[in-house]
Amino acid sequence: MDHFALKDGVMHAEDVPLPRIADEVGTPVYVYSRATLERHARVFAEGLAAVPDKLIAFAVKANPNLAVLKVLQRQGYGADCVSVGEMRRALAAGIAPEKIVFSGVGKTASELVAALEAGIGQFNIESEEEGVELAEIAAEMGLTAQCALRINPDVDAGTHDKISTGKADNKFGVPIDQAGQIFGKLAAAPSVNLRGVAVHIGSQLAELAPLEAAFLKLGELVKSLRGAGHTITHVDLGGGVGVPYRKGEITPAPADYGAMVARVTKDWGVSLIFEPGRVIAGNAGVLLTRVVRVKRGLNNPFVIVDAAMNDLARPALYGAYHHFEAVQPSGESMTANIVGPICETGDTFAMGRECDALSGGDLAVFRTAGAYGATMASSYNSRGFVAEVLVDGDRFAVVADRIDAGSIMDAERVPDWLA
Numbered sequence: 001m002d003h004f005a006l007k008d009g010v011m012h013a014e015d016v017p018l019p020r021i022a023d024e025v026g027t028p029v030y031v032y033s034r035a036t037l038e039r040h041a042r043v044f045a046e047g048l049a050a051v052p053d054k055l056i057a058f059a060v061k062a063n064p065n066l067a068v069l070k071v072l073q074r075q076g077y078g079a080d081c082v083s084v085g086e087m088r089r090a091l092a093a094g095i096a097p098e099k100i101v102f103s104g105v106g107k108t109a110s111e112l113v114a115a116l117e118a119g120i121g122q123f124n125i126e127s128e129e130e131g132v133e134l135a136e137i138a139a140e141m142g143l144t145a146q147c148a149l150r151i152n153p154d155v156d157a158g159t160h161d162k163i164s165t166g167k168a169d170n171k172f173g174v175p176i177d178q179a180g181q182i183f184g185k186l187a188a189a190p191s192v193n194l195r196g197v198a199v200h201i202g203s204q205l206a207e208l209a210p211l212e213a214a215f216l217k218l219g220e221l222v223k224s225l226r227g228a229g230h231t232i233t234h235v236d237l238g239g240g241v242g243v244p245y246r247k248g249e250i251t252p253a254p255a256d257y258g259a260m261v262a263r264v265t266k267d268w269g270v271s272l273i274f275e276p277g278r279v280i281a282g283n284a285g286v287l288l289t290r291v292v293r294v295k296r297g298l299n300n301p302f303v304i305v306d307a308a309m310n311d312l313a314r315p316a317l318y319g320a321y322h323h324f325e326a327v328q329p330s331g332e333s334m335t336a337n338i339v340g341p342i343c344e345t346g347d348t349f350a351m352g353r354e355c356d357a358l359s360g361g362d363l364a365v366f367r368t369a370g371a372y373g374a375t376m377a378s379s380y381n382s383r384g385f386v387a388e389v390l391v392d393g394d395r396f397a398v399v400a401d402r403i404d405a406g407s408i409m410d411a412e413r414v415p416d417w418l419a
């Protein structure tokens with residue numbers, strides 16, 4: 001459930017009519033709803049009520065906006081970070097270092113140093129090589145790094161190839177049959193406390209079955225590691241729960257996910273970590289855009305909007321579907337190709353889409369844009385970076401300024417020898 005709905009024929013975010021935001025901030029602009037973020041955070045946590053000892057660490061990469069992180073920090077959430085940039089954001093939002101997990105296959109030495117200095121809660125190491133390097137760095141600093149080993153459980157998440165992370169040939173984690181040996185090696189290093197295991201098999205999962213399969217494998221691994229004398233106190237179950245992008249699309253309910261987790265893990269005797277991203281933020285945001293003009297096409301008209309693939313990359317990147325609707329629907333509909341202004345055919349949001357009738361100057365939204373939206377923006381075609389707004393009841397604030405093409409150009413130089 002979200003808080004974007006028509007009131008008196010005009011789409012609102014909570015109690016704010018979207019045309020007001022368009023007038024004051026301009027378009028395109030991402031609009032997030034605080035009430036929706038809080039609701040999703042609460043429902044996800046309530047789904048896990050039967051899990052006694054847990055940390056829910058929001059996957060910052062899904063939406064790293066500081067104000068969004070602050071909303072989640074106030075809900076007691078931690079942060080799953082995949083770069084030092086994300087870690088700095090989590091800390092700036094007031095998330096305690098011990099609630100920060102550092103994931104990612106390519107953490108650099110300087111990132112490991114920075115995260116050790118910050119005193120983060122857990123490093124999810126993705127290779128023996130990384131573990132050895134972290135051990136050396138932590139030893140030099142006189143610190144002990146709390147670690148889990150990310151396992152590649154070799155399950156097919158049944159999701160898009162580009163967001164699948166748990167198959168044997170993906171770059172993430174280590175094969176499950178090598179875990180014992182890596183634990184054995186790293187057990188000898190006093191500067192790392194390898195205390196657990198982690199998985200994350202992919203994103204936008206429509207079914208619980210692949211998650212359950214991965215968790216069952218992890219449970220077996222925990223038993224065998226303990227059998228070999230290792231102390232396992234933490235297991236990180238990652239993220240991946242899907243959200244509905246289409247009207248009527250069925251995705252796992254947090255309560256069902258929580259019940260499955262509670263059942264599978266009940267005898268593990270560990271502290272569990274969760275890393276939800278999309279399920280918290282996806283439907284808490286829309287991308288508000290204005291129609292530039294409608295152009296005749298060979299078959300369908302082209303609705304050319306002022307948002308483009310640089311603002312919302314998912315359709316171009318994964319062929320992703322985003323529901324598209326008018327802010328002030330007339331009740332008429334049309335079949336259209338919905339495109340942005342960028343000089344790439346890939347800058348197409350939908351072909352032959354049945355949608356609300358629109359003409360030049362009208363406002364519209366792409367729904368389910370709160371996760372993997374603004375965070376993937378670029379300035380391609382010198383369009384600048386899109387602005388972001390957070391709504392709270394009948395008020396709103398700009399939580400990320402639009403960075404125009406001029407400011408980006410200001411960071412560039414023509415060297416003397418070319419002038």
Ligand SMILES: *Cc1c(COP(=O)(O)O)cnc(C)c1O
Nearest residue numbers: 059103203239240275276277278
């Ligand atoms: C991306 C990612 C997540 C979040 O995935 P969602 O599908 O958004 O829940 C969690 N953990 C790791 C390690 C990730 O890379």
